[in-house]
Amino acid sequence: MSATVNYDDVEVGTELPAQTFTIQRVNLVQYCGASGDFNVIHWNERIAKAVGLPDVIAHGMYTMAEAGRVVTDWAGDPGAVVEYGVRFSAPVPVPDDDKGTELVVNGAVAEKLDGNRVAVDLDARVGETKVLMKARAVVQLA
Amino acid sequence: MPLNRDFVGREYQAAETYEVSRELIRRFAAAIGDNNPAYTDIEAAKALGHPDVIAPPTFLTVLTFRYAMSGPVVDPDLGLNYALVVHGEQKFVHHRPVRAGDVLKVVSSVVDIRDAGRNELMTTKTAVVTTEGEPIADLYGTLVSRGTAAA
Numbered sequence: 701m702s703a704t705v706n707y708d709d710v711e712v713g714t715e716l717p718a719q720t721f722t723i724q725r726v727n728l729v730q731y732c733g734a735s736g737d738f739n740v741i742h743w744n745e746r747i748a749k750a751v752g753l754p755d756v757i758a759h760g761m762y763t764m765a766e767a768g769r770v771v772t773d774w775a776g777d778p779g780a781v782v783e784y785g786v787r788f789s790a791p792v793p794v795p796d797d798d799k800g801t802e803l804v805v806n807g808a809v810a811e812k813l814d815g816n817r818v819a820v821d822l823d824a825r826v827g828e829t830k831v832l833m834k835a836r837a838v839v840q841l842a
Numbered sequence: 843m844p845l846n847r848d849f850v851g852r853e854y855q856a857a858e859t860y861e862v863s864r865e866l867i868r869r870f871a872a873a874i875g876d877n878n879p880a881y882t883d884i885e886a887a888k889a890l891g892h893p894d895v896i897a898p899p900t901f902l903t904v905l906t907f908r909y910a911m912s913g914p915v916v917d918p919d920l921g922l923n924y925a926l927v928v929h930g931e932q933k934f935v936h937h938r939p940v941r942a943g944d945v946l947k948v949v950s951s952v953v954d955i956r957d958a959g960r961n962e963l964m965t966t967k968t969a970v971v972t973t974e975g976e977p978i979a980d981l982y983g984t985l986v987s988r989g990t991a992a993a
Contacts, residue, residue: 752988765874765898
């Protein structure tokens with residue numbers, strides 16, 4: 701149970717393939733159902749705006765899950781992700797349009813750890829806004 | 843209205859267990875748009891050394907909502923207005939990947955409640971183990987209660 705990437709083949713600074721995720725209202729509705737998080741701010745624009753949010757916002761956990769795909773796709777084995785933590789630094793508004801919101805995620809190896817593990821730091825942005833801070837995964841490499 | 847600080851240190855053991863199935867994993871993977879075969883294809887999961895399909899790294903968030911209804915978040919004495927809540931931080935520490943067939947139970951506790959400007963931050967820990975007692979993961983979550991700090 702470890703990644704298809706070899707520890708010896710990565711250096712601090714090794715970049716992971718970046719990905720762009722398009723988030724639409726339907727994705728949030730689907731995530732509500734799969735996660736059980738039916739907080740109205742993720743599907744009801746009227747209430748989201750009434751409580752001071754710019755629009756319906758994506759679940760933090762949805763954004764976290766999308767960003768994590770940059771790590772799992774790179775690692776080969778999603779089970780190689782032994783730790784994953786983020787701070788949600790800005791809401792991800794998802795307007796009611798056909799375009800959706802683009803989430804751009806970059807990642808790079810930040811640290812080589814003992815036991816063939818590496819720490820990967822992620823950068824997740826909507827436009828210029830960083831929506832995750834301190835986003836770091838620890839991955840068990842081969 | 844500020845949150846009730848008496849809740850710090852309280853522990854909640856969910857009475858029910860949670861059975862992870864291939865279909866639940868498939869549904870979660872579909873919801874995050876992730877077609878990694880390790881989540882849906884048993885042979886692909888086995889080729890990676892797993893006995894069955896595994897769940898995405900953030901899958902266990904499902905348990906926190908499954909058991910939220912028996913935890914502190916919905917206890918009226920805490921005073922949390924869920925519409926004012928946004929997620930502040932989340933961390934997963936995995937002891938091994940979650941896989942289909944796991945029967946899990948959780949113990950959640952309120953680690954801390956503190957002011958951060960006009961907001962309050964509530965940090966919880968959720969320990970996930972199998973019914974045989976094998977540790978699976980520890981989840982640390984911080985909720986932001988917007989604008990509820992005592993003036």
